[in-house]
Amino acid sequence: MTRISRLCTALGIAAAVVLGGSGCTVIAPNGPYTVNNDEGAGDPLSKPFQRMIAIPPQPGWGAEDTIRGLQAAMAAYADDPSILAGYLTPEARAKWTAAGPVTVIQDQYEVSVPPPRESETSSKVTLKGHYLALINEDDSYKPTGGPWERPFELVKLPEGYRVSALPPGLLLTESDVARAYRPTNLYYVNRSTQDRLVVDRVRLRLDTKETFAQTVLERLLEPPTEALRGAVTTSFPPGIKIESIRSGEDRVIINLSGELDTLDLSAEETLRGQIRNSLNKNEIAKGRIIEIMVDGESYTVDRPDTVDQWLDDDVRDSAYYVDKGAVHYLTKDGGGGAVAGAAGEEHEGFGHFAVSAGPNPLIAAKTSTGISVAGLAPEGAWQEVVQGADLTPPTWNRDGTLWTYDGKNGVLLKYDPARGQAEPVEVPAELDELDVNRFRIARDGVRVAVTTGENTVQIGALTGEGAGTKLGNLQLLTTTETGNEIKDIAWRDDEHLLVLAQGTAGQTLNEINVGDGETTGVPLKDRLESVAAFQDQVLADVATKGGTKLIVLSPDQQTWTTKIEKKGGAPLLPLG
Structure with a gap:
């Protein structure tokens, strides 16, 4: 030819x-x-x-x-x-x-x-x-x-x-x-607390025979991906169908068919939250009234100015840092005073601090003998709540429980302050054979990041509810080359995990979408010791000859500026 x-x-x-x-x-x-x-x-x-x-x-x-x-x-x-x-x-x-x-x-x-x-x-x-x-x-x-x-x-x-x-x-x-195809975020409900939506990222193929809005909602009626099976639920009863979706000048009208309890206001609010976020977070129908009908009869109306608490983390603007074992507030201008109680006093041997959420947060710290907790109040004293010499740094769940992995005994432990005791949680059998050194729960209360060995990060989920809660659905997220080391991880939001790695050529800080692995590199100038994040706020500490400085990432994600010149180590943000 x-x-x-x-x-x-x-x-x-x-x-x-x-x-x-x-x-x-x-x-x-x-x-x-x-x-x-x-x-x-x-x-x-x-x-x-x-x-x-x-x-x-x-x-x-x-x-x-x-x-x-x-x-x-x-x-x-x-x-x-x-x-x-x-x-x-x-x-x-x-x-x-x-x-x-x-x-x-x-x-x-x-x-x-x-x-x-x-x-x-x-x-x-x-x-x-x-x-x-x-x-x-x-x-x-x-x-x-x-x-x-x-x-x-x-x-x-x-x-x-x-x-x-x-x-x-x-x-x-x-x-x-x-x-x-289009990357698409679907929103299901946290099974354990049912007070929070959890994002599930998928790739949906565009259909020539229907609008993308219908493609999204049809998929929302199906079970979540394998990563969230058993960890989330839905407000849509079995048998619900999308009959039609129409748009007017200022509204989108969704007509469903099936059995919906018109007297269950909680289910109605949850359903609106799932639909609203699954459409609006994918830039569909944003700023429009969403009218939901069942068999042609009005069921509920969602307005653009509706207060959406389904993605609320109750984290607020709280930020902290650690100097000589004492926890301090971080202010807009830089370093602030020490927190109230024992957590604000200098203590040797206390490290890897973690902060809970809510109006009355608690501080947890790892010591040589276990995990201790103190309240941020004048009377707040350190109390050891989990014993063990080989525990991962503590992590708080949005439900107020504290978690750590006992590497010596191969046991995942959950401490509930209301019950006053630590209880074991079932884990996949393969985890017993791995060297687990970090365990971090995302702010949605469902997803979990686990680092094993020196260079591997896995993503799992807390499945089930109540006494039946267990860790499952483990999947590889990322791994570095042999000889490199993952120094720290931090949840930025429900979808994105920051991974700080140290290699022979220097450090890398990557933001990884845990739903589809999409990775964005964050430029680095200094050698970071640790990192903390919440949405647009990313903090890190750098060891210098004059002490430890605290730096903050700019909104455009390109540069770092100094927040505290020295005595600003180990930044902390609630949860994550």
């Missing part, structure tokens, strides 16, 4: 049509490119996107063109499954299924075709690329990495090459996913 004919073949493999536009864009040989589309941008319920149009295999195509066409047909499969079937032999078509995880690779991939032999009727082709992620059947996005390859066997029929066997699932490129 000549260069010109090969180019024409590649150009014809696929096209991206901008929905709402008047024409189509031909895909270049090196893969799809993004076409800006402003059509539909004024619709508060939709998201503009490009639709992939694939064409059937052509008789003149070689093995490489057929494989590239097959991949384009996979990208278009959700909109038109008939094209992909044409690339397969009848036997392969009968066995193949689209079910299973979606494999995502980089845009630039190689199709390796062996030299043809005379009278050969089949060809073994290998597709090689770089592995990026899996989109699981529960819509969770799991990043991965490294080289990736897949062999294909093609047979030559009178009508052209056909694939004789295809592994289950779809193979998409990074551009395919960017074009057809």
Whole structure:
């Protein structure tokens, strides 16, 4: 095949049509490119996107063109499954299924075709690329990495090459996913306290037959991803369906069908909270009245000025730091006075402090013999509440309980100040075999970050409720190279974990979205000792010759400024 004919073949493999536009864009040989589309941008319920149009295999195509066409047909499969079937032999078509995880690779991939032999009727082709992620059947996005390859066997029929066997699932490129999927936050309810919404991040495929608002709410009616199974619940009773979603000048009208208790005001408020945040946090219907109907009858109305306490952490503006074992308030101008009670007095051997939330916070500290707690009041005295020489630094849950992991005995302990005793909590069996050195509960009271060994961070969840609470759903979040060390972690918000790592080349501070692994690096100038965070506020301490200075990250996340020049160690923020 000549260069010109090969180019024409590649150009014809696929096209991206901008929905709402008047024409189509031909895909270049090196893969799809993004076409800006402003059509539909004024619709508060939709998201503009490009639709992939694939064409059937052509008789003149070689093995490489057929494989590239097959991949384009996979990208278009959700909109038109008939094209992909044409690339397969009848036997392969009968066995193949689209079910299973979606494999995502980089845009630039190689199709390796062996030299043809005379009278050969089949060809073994290998597709090689770089592995990026899996989109699981529960819509969770799991990043991965490294080289990736897949062999294909093609047979030559009178009508052209056909694939004789295809592994289950779809193979998409990074551009395919960017074009057809949207990162989406869904909101479920904390199972244990049922006073807080918990975010579940998914990748949803845009549907040409419905608005994005309907796609989001339809998925909200389904169970959460595996990461939150057993840890969250929902206000939607079984059997509820989305009948229609309409938008007016100032409102969005959602019509449900099914059985809803019109007298349960708590369930009504929770349902509004789930819908409001699942739409508005994804920039859908923001600033509009949301009217919810059931079988055409008015059920409840959510207004833009509604006070939303479903994401409230009760953290306020409280910030602290530690100097010579004494806890101090942090003010807008810098260092403040010591806190009331024993926690504000200098103590040797007290470290790894943690602060609870609420109007009457407690301070916890790790010592050589266990975990001690003191109230922030003049009469507040240190009291050892958990004993053990190999405990992780304490962490507070939003329900007021204190947690630590006993590495010597392989036991997760929960101390409830109201009960006055520490109780064991069930953990996955594999945790007993790992060196657990940090255990941090997120402010949603559900997600947990666990560091094991020197260089691995896992994310889990507190599942169940009451006496049945246990740690589960552990999944790898990140790991550093051998020889590097994770120095500290801090929850910035319910979705993002800050990970401070020390390597031979220096330090890195990464903000990682625990839902999909998206990572953003934070620039560093000084060598940090520890880090604390709450939403826009990120604090760290730096050891200097003159003492320990406390620094704060700028709102643009690019620079650090000094808050306390010296005597400003170990910053603290409630929870996290």
